[in-house]
Amino acid sequence: MKQSRTPLHALIAGIGLLGATALAHAGEVEVLHYWTSGGEAKSAAELKKMMAAKGHTWKDFAVAGGGGENAMTVLKTRVVSGNPPTAAQIKGPSIQEWGNEGVLANLDPVAKAGGWDTLLPPVVANVMKYKGNYVAVPVNVHRVNWMWVNPEVFKKAGAKIPTTWDEFAAAADKIQKAGFIPVAHGGQNWQDATVFESIALGVGGADYYQKAFVKLDAAALASPTTEKVFDTLRLVKKYTDKDSPGRDWNLATAMVINGKAAMQFMGDWAKGEFTAAGKKPGTDFICAPAPGTAKAYTFNIDSFVLFSQKSKDMKVTNDLAASILSPEFQEVFNLNKGSIPARLNMPKTKFDDCARLSMDDFVATSKSGGLVPSFAHGMAMPSATQGAVVDVVSNFMNSSMSSKDAVQKLIAASKKR
Structure with missing residues (x-):
């Protein structure tokens, strides 16, 4: 999900570690992560317990607030000084950027021993590799292309839950006439991009x-399909409420929970809001x-890169990588997080x-070619390109820009590096 900037105090705390931390020694696991919320913190404790069972001590390098630029600055300082942590929470194309620096551990021995190539869909495994070698390990899979629905609102409006965008327009009209908000939306640029990519996929x-959004093919971006995507985005905007600008995603989810709105387009982290409110899926x-x-699936994967250490430290590195992809940890982490395991064929x-449907669709789309990375959540494009593309989408959502003009701006944004 969306990553927020790290507060300055977290940066200062992280920098303090530079002076306080001696070179990591064998048996010590130091992990830069952002697992500070309730369910995530429980998962970190579980991983700590698993490493302790293998004789290793855990040294927390937790940064609250998500993967901001400041935390990455601290990490770079640590790596450059020759004192990297064991692992750091990094995902998507950023894995390749760290690979280019020549500082990541080669995890092929542990991957081969654990059969990772058979446990992970190829499209996911490729994200975890640099020049054909495993350098990272996935923790989970978030499905982004979800629609969260309040069935009671649909029932009161006499509307059918849409399976196509034409059906969406018909349902939204009925919902609006019945006095409800058809689409709960938070007008922040990453949320705009989340809706846009689901429309593009649909x-x-x-x-x-x-x-268009992974290979950044100019012909695909310039096609009439892209113009239709922007037209559909404008249609969705029509069915949001006037108070949506700046609204946080969880407040939009609350509108669906309390029956003020009919639906929201958001990743599966939204499910946590429903379950926390005591709501049951399907009812x-x-x-x-x-x-x-x-028949498609946009994925957002949390993952860890593991850093090269002195040869004596590789046992702790390999043990950490194996533990993260173990069935036990994959199960407990994803039950806490609302996501699904990255391992295929988990019980x-x-x-x-909702998770079972996601797991079934994850397997099916990994075979059919429908499994694609989420560009809105940093899995598909270089960060500079992603920022430029998201800006175009958000500017379109908040202006009277024509779809034709938006297509041209999108093509220009796709060339930013």
């Missing part, structure tokens, strides 16, 4: 999405793929209906 399909709320995306008994 309007154009996985092949178009892959060409009090419905999780469904965004219109037109039932589903402890997971709820």
Whole structure:
């Protein structure tokens, strides 16, 4: 999900570690992570317990508030000084950027021993590799292209839950006439981009999405399909409320929970808001793929890169990597987080209906080619390109810019590096 900037005090605390921390010694696990919320903190404790069982001591390097630039600055200082932590929470194309620095550990021995190539879909495994070698390990998979629905609002409005964007317009009209807000939305640029990419996937399909927003193919971006995506985004905007600008995503989710709004387009972290409110999937709320995306899946994966250490320290590095991808940790972490395991074919008994559907679709789309990385959540593009593309989408959402003009601006943004 969206990453926020790290507060200055976290930066200062992190810098303090530079002077206080001696070179990591064998048996000590130091991990830069952002698992500071309730469920995530429980998961970090579980990983700590697993490492203790293997004889290692855990040294926390937790930074509250998400993966901001300041935390990355601290990490770079640590690495340059020759004192990297064991691992750091980094994802998507940023893994390749760290690989280019030549500071990451080669995890192929532990990957081969654990059969990672059979446990992970190729599209996910490739994100974890640098020049063909594993350098990172995935913790979870978030599905981004979800639509969260209040079935009672649909029932009161006499509307059908949409499976296509044409059906969406028909349902939204009925919902609006019945006095409800059709779409709960937070007008922040990353939320705008989240809706946009689900529309792109639903309007154009996985092949178009892959060409346009992963490969940044100019012909795909310039196609009439992209113009239709912007037209559909404008349609969705029409059914949001006037108070949406600046609203946080969880407040938008609350509008669906309390029956003020009918639906929200958001990743599966939204499910945590429903469950925290005591709502049950399939009864009090419905999780469904965004219109037109039932056979596709945009993923956002939390992962850890592991850093090269002295040879004597590689045992702790390999043990940490193996523990993160172990069935035990994958299960407990994802039950806490609301996401699903990155490992294929995990037992589903402890997971709820939404997670089970996500797990089934994860497997199916990994075979069909419908599994694609979320550009809105930093999985598909270089960071400079992503920022430029997100700006175009958000500017379109908040202006009278024509779809034709937006397409041209999107093409220009795709060239930013």
